[in-house]
Amino acid sequence: MMPNVSELPAPPVLSADTLRVTPLGGLGDIGRNMTVFEVNGQLLIVDCGVLFPQEKHPGVDLILPDFTVIEDRLDDVVALILTHGHEDHIGGVPYLLKLRNDIPIYSCELTIAFLEPKLDEHRIENTNLNVVAEGDRIKLGNFDCEFVSVTHSIPDAMAVFIRTAAGNALITGDFKMDQLPLDGRLTDLRSFARFGEEGVDLFLVDSTNAEVPGFVTAEREIGPVLDSVFQQAKGQIVVASFASHVHRVQQVFDAALLTGRKVALIGRSMERNMRIAHDLGYLDIPEDVIVSSKEIMNLPAEQRVFMATGSQGEPMAALGRIAAGEHRFVTIDENDTVIFASSLIPGNEHSVYRVINGLTALGAKVVHQANAKVHVSGHASAGELIYCYNILQPANVIPIHGEVRHLVANGKLAELTGVPARNVILALDGVSVDLYDGEATIVGANPCDYIYVDGKSVGDLSEDELASRRVLASEGFINLYAVVDFENRQIVSGPTIKATGMAEDDTVFADVYPAVEKALQESLTVEHPNEYRSQQAMRRAIGNWVARKLRRRPMIVPLVVASTDV
Template sequence: MKNTLLKTDEIGIFSLGGLGEVGKNMYIFEISDQIFIVDSGILFPDNHLLGIDYVIPDFQYLVENEERIVGLFITHAHEDHIGSIPYLLRKVKIPKIYAAGIAVDMIEYKLTEHSDVKAPPIDVYKSHYKYKFKDVEISFIRLNHSIPDMFGIVFKTKLGNIFHTGDFKIDFSPVGPPAEYDKLAKIGSEGTILLLSDSTNSEREGIIESDSKIGKSINELFSRISGRIIIATFASNMYRIQQIIESSIRNGRKIAFFGRSMERAIEVGRQSGYIKIPKGFLLENEDLNKIPDHKLTILVTGSQGEPFAALSRIADRSHRQIQARKGDTVIFSSSPIPGNQEGVNRTINKLFRLDVEVITHGPIADTHTSGHGSQHDLKLMLSLVKPKYFIPVHGEHRMLIHHRDLAIETGVHPDNILILDNGDVAGLSANGLRLAGKVQADDIYIDGTGIGDIGSAVIRERKVLSEEGLFAVIATIDSTKGELLTKPSIVSRGFIYMRGNEEITNELANLASDVISKELQKKHYHENNLKQKVIDVLQSKIKDLTLRNPIIIPIISDLKE
């Protein structure tokens, strides 16, 4: 199926996730009827999505246009860029995945956890590789980020270069390999028609601290602590993990780590060489208690206050091997992602109750830096790449708007910038960049208990249940005789407490009784009509009495012959 929104020779650009949100990144580039997918991520929702573990992009467009898909190109191994790959592969046939460095290990690891998924071959690219397709050549530019092996993607087209940055910061003294600024300048001087750039920190002024500086400050911090150190960071931040390991060794501490994602990251990191732990410094968990406190660093997951992560359980004293106690120092080498502050505070409160020293990132202790460039970095990117047209990506709506302003400051014409939502299709041609139309790009909710995708209707129901409660009417009838056999009984959960509210309960039971009797007398009695009638009448009465709108469930047992 052709993309009918696009004119002949137009290049299509849109996202199925990542615009208006930080998460579930998935960008689509359509060049000469070929579909190139960049990233396939997940989004971790805040509390308002009840019981939902994550949100993934809507793959419907890709299902319908499967035969035109060339491949999935991965920028880096963060979950908001690779997390939905197993779900994508279940729905859509992808001929090939192109990924680099630890992204390859992380994807392979992920696929072993979803053994039902038939995985396509993974083509491992290096930063100097070039892939030729019809009317386009794809190449890569290494950039710095909070995870190793992050690559921006260049599409060299007839119209000029299209550059998708991926996630990046400018770090002139990175912990890992340096970014390829020369290549950025080169595509700029060749002519970049369109730039899509990371907007996460577009509201932040000033300089984002170099990762190597954080290493120094962690080392300095360690040298002042005399008890056990329990330190939490993102498992994917292998540079940070390595810095923590090095600081431990320098200060004569051995290292233990806890949390499933931390174990996985360390395994992948050691394979790829990003994490090095000299012999004798890695503790087996059973040896923990044999080591004096001042010789111990415990590296854990849970920097975001996640309730079941290692740190939360250590703070709860419900962890099997380690319990926080007086004399310990807990360091957060992270900042809370928006929405997680509450969970982090809960964990910190618990630690304070145990008289544990807590150090979070702040002016006194530099324990963390962002992996996303601030305004200064974003302007540098724009100035090097010099795009004619610009689409800010990877960010909530206000971040995209701020990024637009930065682009204008660096000389991009305001008319040449498009702010898009997920599903908005941009058409790029020699005549310019225009909004061409819209494709389906909903949020798909994944309930981790194995239910699979659940629709927004279920979310709405959960929301009503949590806010308004549930109200059941139980009645026994005989439909052949047209009789209500007992007075209906009422059960409520989370709506009103029944005891003490007998008056309301009675009134509602009487009302239900009237409705049911009347409905049973009707010539064309039907159980569904009866249920709907009970719901309608009770709903409006409850609204009058209580201003509430609970879910009403009529349970009718019909004892007809």
């Protein structure tokens, strides 16, 4: 059963030789992954990602972990470890480094390479970037960290085995157990078995696919499907994927080479990441297959492939603009094919299907995970998780990286393999879990709000202000204006009513004008009339009428001005 975070006390002072684990993101959402480990006065952070906004977050650019719990203890941070290069694990790093820019960062070669341009964009100089590889074992303050290869949908992903005075913890990051990975880099089950022999006191494990039975399909099975789709396509092809999915981009290049097509990368992040991956040897670009966006437009449609961002329905990404007919050079015709070569992140369903519908309306054939095997997940399914539990035989388990249903399903898998129910810790962001003498226990909770990035503003947008945006977007806006002579208790001008963002025009308010005027006049009969009382009187009058007659709850902003101020 999930703890009620609001009812938990603040965590107590941490005892000596006790390991405290506090997730600041990733538990309850797919995104903004960040976990803080603490022992004997020192902190180790694993991952610092972002959550991408949904339709309920109008105007928001990114959502960050809440750094409040560590903000006053940044000098105690011995290192930040990044398990892999996806945005939900590294996107928040620049914002953390704005609080302390010299935090030592450890990760694999590709992840560090993806991180560096992000730091440049934010004008952050961190010369303490350290490349590690699987098999490396490094002492970081009170934490003895060993890096282990795992298979994921991006090269160079790693799990981390953390040895401390309080016991050993293994955090997987994102992983699966593809037995035939495209790059030959397996999840290192031999090391997992070795850790199991040594003793895994706390296992923090990816939960995203815990509800999915069996094993994830091998990545290499996607290649023949893409080849077939390319061979059948009559016009141009647009493939949408994550800008960091190197393996999928490689398969697109291979399919293009097979069918005599050229590929143009669309989107700044796609171009940048694939250039980095190629320079480091993670991406093999067949000769003369990749061309510029200008060159590809000189080719006939049946020779074009656009590799684009926007697979999650983001309106400003390349595919979203293509679907809306707003892209600067890519347009969709009746013979074109669009391939969604990525999984659907929970919460993005409406946005993705809106884009699919838009593309279909333009005449495109849209191929996606629901109608063709053009993508496989990068996360372990139930069979793989059970396999890991049996190898590791952990004493305690904290399911991570998932919505509540994923965490609960993962916890049940742990119990099936023999982990006692009391040792399966179902927690949410902000909850602190202490490991002492082999027992993991929830000890309290910390503030852990969504931190919104809105343009240049970070953390200034409140939930109330966001709620106001949602009202404006869904219900509209009504402005009332009047000029009043408070000394003589008379209405000088108005009231006038103006609606914005509502289907009805302003003539619909003819019936309510008398009620608003009456309420305004009555507000002038009290002992000390003032602008605030008059404004509230008008608000109540029109608010009740709109709710009753129009079945709406718009934002209502009344303004009463004293005649002496006019």
